[in-house]
Amino acid sequence: MSRYEPVDSPDETTVFPYHDLTPPEPGDAYEAREIVRRYLPRTPLVRSEALSAETGADVYFKREDTLPTGAFKVRGGVTLGHRLPEEFREAGLIAASTGNHGQSVAYAGREFGVPVTIAVPADPNPEKVAAMERFGAEVVATGADYDEAREWAEGRAAEDGLRYVHSANEPDLVAGVATAGLEVLEALPAVDRVVCPVGGGSGAAGYCLTTGAIGGAEVIGVQSAAADATYRAYHEGHLDPAESATTEAEGISSRVPFALTVGVLRDRLDDLITVPEEAIWDGVRDVLAAERILIEGASASAVAAVRSMDDVAGETVVVPVTGRNLSTEKLRRAVAPP
Numbered sequence: 001m002s003r004y005e006p007v008d009s010p011d012e013t014t015v016f017p018y019h020d021l022t023p024p025e026p027g028d029a030y031e032a033r034e035i036v037r038r039y040l041p042r043t044p045l046v047r048s049e050a051l052s053a054e055t056g057a058d059v060y061f062k063r064e065d066t067l068p069t070g071a072f073k074v075r076g077g078v079t080l081g082h083r084l085p086e087e088f089r090e091a092g093l094i095a096a097s098t099g100n101h102g103q104s105v106a107y108a109g110r111e112f113g114v115p116v117t118i119a120v121p122a123d124p125n126p127e128k129v130a131a132m133e134r135f136g137a138e139v140v141a142t143g144a145d146y147d148e149a150r151e152w153a154e155g156r157a158a159e160d161g162l163r164y165v166h167s168a169n170e171p172d173l174v175a176g177v178a179t180a181g182l183e184v185l186e187a188l189p190a191v192d193r194v195v196c197p198v199g200g201g202s203g204a205a206g207y208c209l210t211t212g213a214i215g216g217a218e219v220i221g222v223q224s225a226a227a228d229a230t231y232r233a234y235h236e237g238h239l240d241p242a243e244s245a246t247t248e249a250e251g252i253s254s255r256v257p258f259a260l261t262v263g264v265l266r267d268r269l270d271d272l273i274t275v276p277e278e279a280i281w282d283g284v285r286d287v288l289a290a291e292r293i294l295i296e297g298a299s300a301s302a303v304a305a306v307r308s309m310d311d312v313a314g315e316t317v318v319v320p321v322t323g324r325n326l327s328t329e330k331l332r333r334a335v336a337p338p
Contacts (some may be wrong), residue, residue, distance in 0.1 A: 003161045005152070010259040011239040014154035015169055020086075021184035023264045024171045026213045029178035029206070032079045036179045039111060040067060040080040044178065045187045045318070050290035055306060056313030062184055065295070065324035069131065071100035071251075072177055072203055072322045074107050074333035079176030080165065081108030088163035089114050095165040096120070096150035098250035099128030100323050101200075105165050117162065119153040122144050125250060125327045149256045168200035168258035169247065174209075177202050181210025184318055191217040192315035195305050197298040197322055198223050198230050199270060201261030208268035211318070221265060221272040222305040224249055224280060224297075233257035234265055234272045248330065249280055249297025251323055279304035283332040284326065296323040297330070 003098040009015045044063045051059040064072035084093075094114035095105045102118035109116035120129060124141060132139050143149040150167075157164035165173075180203075184191060194211045196204040198221040211217040223231045227245035232238075234257075241256045265272065283300030287293050295303070302319045306312060326334075 004158065006158060012241045012256045013150065013169065013258065014164070014165065015166065015297045016157065016164060018163070019166060019169055020171055021169055021260050023173060023260060023267070024175045024178070024209060026209045027110070028171065028175040029182055029209050032172070032175040033182055035079050035082045036075050036176060036251045040075060042183055043067060045184060048287070048291060048319070051151070051303065051306060051319070058316045059306060060188060060316070061293070062180060062227065062318055062320045064180060064209055065293070065321045068298070069103040069107050070101065070324040071086065072180055072320065073100045073104035073173070075179050076170070076173030076176035076202060077104030077108035078111060079171060079190045080172040081112045081114065081338070082114065083172055084114065091161050091163065092116060093165050094119070094162040094320050095155050096146065096153040096327045097167065097252060099125050099325055101167045102132045102137065102139070102335050103128065103135065106132045106135035110136045117156070119143070119149040119156070119249050125325065127327055128325050130293060131325070145255070146253055158285070166258070168202050168261040171260070174202050174205050174261065174264070178206030178209045179294050180320065181207045182307070184211055185215045188318070189215065190314065190316060191215055191318055193218045193220060193312065194318045194320070195222060195251050195302045196320050197301045199254055199298060200258050201230055201265055203320060203322055204269060205261045205264040207320070208264055212268055212270070218270045219268070220305065221269055222301045223272065224252055224273050224301055225274040225279055227253045228274050229255050230257045230262060231272050233262050234269070245276055249301060251296050251298030273305060275301055275304040275308065277318050279308070283307070283335070288335065293321065294324045294326055295321050296326045298322050
């Protein structure tokens with residue numbers, strides 16, 4: 001079994017010699033599309049009648065929740081898995097996740113016959129854990145939050161020679177998730193604005209490479225005000241970690257900005273904003289009530305952002321439904337707040 005020692009990292013995470021931090025280009029999304037279309041269905045682009053009426057814009061949901069894992073990240077998982085060098089196929093993959101990245105890696109592991117270990121925080125979303133285990137992954141609960149789970153996974157990768165699948169510093173992941181933007185352009189070429197949640201930033205980076213760079217749309221990223229590490233890194237020009245990330249929207253909860261995706265966002269993103277935590281959960285509740293679509297808190301951050309914008313009337317706006325994997329407990333609280 002090959003062993004790999006960490007190398008100097010531009011951010012606070014661990015990277016290994018096999019991590020290429022060269023940012024992908026729009027052409028990489030087209031190459032990834034040839035892989036993604038072999039393993040995954042195309043996802044619908046559906047007009048939101050409720051948000052369109054409320055904002056005066058033509059608002060469309062990109063329904064990534066219809067993918068087999070219920071979230072967009074699996075596009076990156078199958079791209080990386082398809083290209084995985086033979087030397088890692090026996091040793092296996094390891095990743096840290098609050099759920100959707102882990103499901104992506106687990107799904108790819110099952111698809112390509114590669115063992116997978118996923119580190120999750122000690123109090124994870126139980127439904128996401130169950131899904132990862134159904135896809136065949138070993139799930140290890142460790143650490144108080146995502147970043148502590150990530151540090152455990154990085155150490156295990158070094159000790160056991162596993163291929164560490166970073167949640168953002170992976171060009172194959174970014175190129176893979178960017179294929180959603182190509183589908184948007186094919187279905188709706190004249191997009192004015194894409195409003196996308198930002199956790200690690202791979203999804204927003206993917207839309208920057210496609211609807212932004214190719215289609216000329218404005219791409220706006222959104223974080224919770226309760227977890228704004230990437231917001232600060234983007235606006236202040238650093239990669240310093242935040243002291244905390246207290247959002248309950250686990251899909252966008254990270255204390256650490258990531259070098260590759262922040263680099264793409266700084267070069268190509270039009271703006272990165274934050275929304276209040278309470279507005280996120282209003283979005284979960286209201287989209288379920290009006291559209292009968294179950295969205296995670298991460299997706300609802302983009303809904304909240306669109307609702308707060310006073311300049312979208314008359315525009316064509318796309319909001320990615322990045323995931324549907326909301327825990328039952330959070331769903332109950334969202335629809336029946338105290």
